[in-house]
Amino acid sequence: MDENSINSLKEALRFSPDNIPLKQHLAEILLNANRLEEAEAEYSGLLKLSPDSKSKFGLARVFFLKGEYSKCNVILEHLIDDEPRNFDMLLLYSRALMRENALSNAIEIYKKALKINPGYRDEELDKELRLAGTASEEEDFEDDFEDDFESNFVQKPSINFNDVGGMENVKKEIDLKIIKPLLHPDLYKAYGKKTGGGILLYGPPGCGKTYIAKATAGQVNARFINVGLSDILDMWIGSSEKNLHDIFEFARENTPCVLFFDEIDALGASRSDMKQSSGRHLINQFLQELDGIDNNNEGILVLGATNTPWHLDPAFRRPGRFDRIIFVPPPDEAARESILQLKLKNKPVDAIDFKSLAKKLEHYSGADIEAIIDIAVEEKIESSFIDGIPKPIKTGDLLNAGKKHKASTLEWFTTAKNFALFANDSGLYDDILLHLKIKK
16 A cells, blocks of 8 residues: 555544544555554554454564564463464564574474464474475374373383293393393492393394393383384474473383383484484483483493394493393304294194204294295285195295395495494494404
8 A cells, every 4th residue: 555545544543533443444455564563563552442352463473573572472472372273474573483492482382383274384383493305295293192192102011031032141231231230220220330221133034032122021020112213203393302202201100111222323423424414413312311310220221223233323322221232143053943833833844854844944034034925925815815725834945035035134244344343342242243253
């Protein structure tokens, strides 16, 4: 609207100074023309005549554009108490909170706005409040990390060390490091030792790291929480750290508890490799939780599993964190025989030579053995289509399946061997060299 029109409105208000609709119209025009001082005067005058929400919201918009975010937020906080589903108010409040660097509050308000209008996207808010690359039309903004946490994450395992074939060294290390202290806390307390602690399990994929962690919880009748990276990461800045803290808090309130972090290398990658500050913040939060500086971690048994320990931030291996690192090798011959018998149980078989099979499946992981059984089963099902009669699995069927599925651990050992030979100053990877018979 041009200057003449604005002057005409002002002239009309001279004859009718208490005309609220006319005064609101002028205030809105002045605001849109970025004549902020005049707009503020008009809205302030309106509030003396009639303190309605429309005038208050107009004044909040003026303060926002003037950069007076505290004044803006005071007005909006009261308005939203009365109109909690007003999308425009929520959006402006989120922006103003963000400008004051109150990011967690800004995120909370922006989420509320998106629940009202899920398809809405705001370039500035998305850039500042969401992690890069996480915004999508399919996101469910009503998801809450804490919803159904116990039912989704917490288990009470029915297995213990008696159900784990082989892995004697692994079981012994876990027993000494975290099970014995938990069962004999007074004895350890006499020597000034705390119960709980952390063990890092590493080795090729599919070799039972998750299974041994679950058996550890069963061994001490503890709750078992299996946490993956996807369970922690959140699209909102700061929320991932909160999620991680909530997991540890739940464990502290429900001791004894085994916290198992699978693929911990993805969560605890070296901070020097982190391009995003959000990743560094998450690692720092993890280290803080492990240290238990502000909280008591007694009775929490922390187990981590990784296929690539060389990618883990060295800070994780300091005393009091993952200070015991255990190599979980592929199953030995006896363990492979046990896995074969277990996986073939209740399947139609014919005189399987388990010993011979186990011997020929050297280097195969538990997951590999399961894969060759699946291949053999599929071929038998296909051949049974002819007459509809199930055909039994024979030793030869499994040997043929083994030719189609090679041991996946060989590729891992090729990489691990290089680290063990050339990046092993502390002797961290000596167990790899022993397993490969390179070192005695």
